[in-house]
Amino acid sequence: MTHEPVRYTGGTETNGIAFIEGSGGGKTTAILEVLRNFEPLALNPDTDVPRYLHMKVESPATLRSLGVAILDKLGAEGVGERTKVYEVWNMVRHCLARRGITLVWLDEAHDLFRSTTSTEMSNMFKMLKGLMQGEHPVVLVLSGTERLSAITGLAPQVSRRFTKIRPKPLAFGVDNARIKALVQGYAGKAGFEVTLDDHVINCLIYGSRYRFGRCVVCILEAIECALMDDAEPHGMRQRCLCRPVTPWPEAAEAALADFWKAHIACQIEIDASIAAKADTNTSTTNSMKTKNASALQGRSPSRACHPTAPKPSMSMAS
The missing domain is CATH 3.40.50.300 (P-loop containing nucleotide triphosphate hydrolases)
Incomplete structure (x- = not known):
């Protein structure tokens, strides 16, 4: 190298x-x-x-x-x-x-x-x-x-x-294992032993707006919160990572799953719109250049070559 x-x-x-x-x-x-x-x-x-x-x-x-x-x-x-x-x-x-x-x-x-x-x-x-x-x-x-x-x-x-x-945003299910390993690694450095399920990881991804950097910040702040509160090793999973004390009802889990699905579809649509913006701007610029060239070609020789030539008079109603 x-x-x-x-x-x-x-x-x-x-x-x-x-x-x-x-x-x-x-x-x-x-x-x-x-x-x-x-x-x-x-x-x-x-x-x-x-x-x-x-x-x-x-x-x-x-x-x-x-x-x-x-x-x-x-x-x-x-x-x-x-x-x-x-x-x-x-x-x-x-x-x-x-x-x-x-x-x-x-x-x-x-x-x-x-x-x-x-x-x-x-x-x-x-x-x-x-x-x-x-x-x-x-x-x-x-x-x-x-x-x-x-x-x-x-x-x-x-x-x-x-x-x-262009790094892809975090996604439910796709990045859960890696985020879980990251949480356990950071928690281990601080002396905590945590057990996380996919629900907690999904909450962490959503709370971080699907951004990896924000996700790391949330993890570190959660550990800092637990350390400052003198939490027991197993207490961090409930107090700082928003793990529910009791499991959610099946109806609530289904509703939450539908919400995540709709939210991901909306995020994908937004990302596609942002990516297409460059193409739109490029085509708009080219279109403006074409229109300007056409307008210039449509001028009479005297007006195109002599910009100081007198303009036709215009009357305005008083």
């Missing part, structure tokens, strides 16, 4: 990764753990710093503010108020190459595209593509919510350069 990125297009550019997941999924923690435990990127012996750069995008973000923030984290100085945006990003590329950084991770990357200006959006896309090209291209990792999926789909030249990772 090496820290050098794989290059494409005749060795002139790299590809990136887009990690897309809803809030509370644990994407930031997952990426941090991977980078910290990947030895080729862990430490540069020449600089004694990692070969990757982690930046959290602050909202609202502009090309200039992001470039200046990266330079500040790299310890660069000399960025004046009158320094132009392209000069800022030239300095960013120079500092990345000088420090041997081969991976740049932009967390909360969906905040890069909050501007509704098409020019600003286009410049953001050019910046992303530019970081993965040139003499010292870097691997670019973007992490963010579902909005990032819709945005990257608008620019085919940018989208094709990213491998998109």
